[in-house]
Amino acid sequence: MGKYRFLLGLLAVLFGSLFLDANKAIVQAKENDKKTLIIYFSMSNTTKEADFYFITFKEKNFTESHPFSVASAPSEKADEVIFMIHKTGDFTQKIGQIKRGTKVSLEGPFGLFDRYVKSAKGPVILYGLGTGVAPLFSLALEYAEQKPIHLIWSTNGQMLTGYYQEMLARLQKTKVKLDVKQHRFTPDELRQKLTAEELKTGLVVVVGSAPVVLQVEQTLKAVGFSEKQILDERLTM
Template sequence: MARTLLLWGLAAVFPLPLVLTLNAQLTDVTSMRLYISLGLVAYCWWLLAILLSVRPSWLDRAVGLRHIYALHSVLGILALIPAYLHRENTFAPSTWARDLGDWALWAAFAVLCYSLLFMSGWLTDRSPLLLKVKSLLELVFRHQISVWIHRLNLAAVLLIWLHVHLIDRVAQHFAFMVLFDLYTVVVLGIYVWKKWIAPDSYLTGRVQDNVALNRATRRLAVTLDRTSTTSRPGDFYFLRFEDPGIGREWHPFSATDDRHDTLTFTIRQTGDYTRKAGGVAPGTPVRLEGPFGQFDQTVRQHPAGAPLVLVGMGAGVAPLLGLISAHRGDRRIHLLWSVRRPEDAYYGTLLKEYENLSGGRLTITVRTGRFTRDDLAHALSEEEVATGAFFVVGPNPAVLATQRTLRRIGVSRGRTHHERLTM
């Protein structure tokens, strides 16, 4: 909790050096300095959002990627408020300065509207109608197009940078401009390095096999060129297949075991990217960003005697298999796996093997259809409800619904954990 609060505190601290430096040099009236400062706050928040978008793995281990994405989204929304107040209460010395600022504001607003529907999941996870609209529009606005539209934030930042340089009463202050340029160059430099240079140092490997588990799910194994020394059970990676046929974008997948030399991924073929996964041939080079995830360290933070309750929906069972593989010998584990059809329980043999090796510590409950409140109340013991650590993985709307159901039967919010990869 303390680390998460520190992360959110960055929103207040990050703009301070720029704001204080400028106000120490400006001679404008107090009201004008206030609105100029609000423009700086908006600019700094957009810069900070860009920094968070590069997914620092060390920060993920500290607070979790979902908190990083949450702050990224909130900064993009809140920055529009001081930016608008700045625009309405200050004046630009030239047409170019005014137009550049306006273009940046409208670009940021367009990215926000687009991202709320296509990239955040915050609205579509809670509205079946919006989810249906999104699915229809994705026939045109595919994931890679969404990524490039999201990068309009970079254009907005550059427009604001030019806008500030064209305002003489601000640009004349040398100390401020040096710090302003340093902020911009460092953030954009980190972004360029992370997106185009750092991938050369990522884990690499080759597809070992690519097997259909059912008509919509595949098991893909990647043999690594070097052992992953930082991976933990329940982790996930962003994968990029070096195959022009599938595209060169990054996509997150959870590892289904706790090995460090060969990683296995369960891929549900639902989107325009994952539907191409069946065409990835053995031997295809793969680049892996990561690992990411907090499941294993969260398990270790709970008392050793507390049972683990793992709730997987469909392919959401993948990271839970890694936890089972690592902890079946030292923790009591209850896996609840819901599938659409009986034939979708494609890891039945593997789970049976884990159960036999667990010494009675592993309990498995597989259900066709989602677990209802009565199902969970019947399947879970009083001890599990009272003291268990719950890990829920699946489609985002299903995760939200399951969390609400667990709270209704007495599972406290602090003992329920999930990983949802939405911006």
């Protein structure tokens, strides 16, 4: 973990970073359904789409720093960043205990997906696996009117509620192509969903748990994508 943080720190020096003390950012509001917690931070925003922060909550039993991906589009509200947190891991299971107004410190932002999507010459396929779709929502919203965006989401019925459903509804009003399925897409299903142009020139961004990302990447290669067309972020719980 120490080496990982060192590399992230180096990226921050090279590409710019934001370090917020506890007295500069507080939890402004939250919505909590059965498994999803959304936290809004008011701050001077240098965030890019699909960035992530290491967040430390200034509350007892929450002293460790934990990475969370940004789910909001920076162009929409410059002073607000939304993190969508699915309570699946040991740390995130306790997120519901965070009280409204809790002070936090943020280290970041980190992430490079925005640079690749912005410079992509062909269509962009954003492939979210479960909660991995959260940072891809922000990318899709930001570039919906600028280039061909295809959001593919493998999920389960329990996640098609609350904020996730709200984000899908917003994207349905844009030019983003949407394909959502409970459980994983088969190779044949992907061949039917993907165009020849996407297979030939598309950039694919895959985000999800590490073992599932690796399996999906093999499927993507089987349907015709080359390794150089695929970027990923492998989440840990």
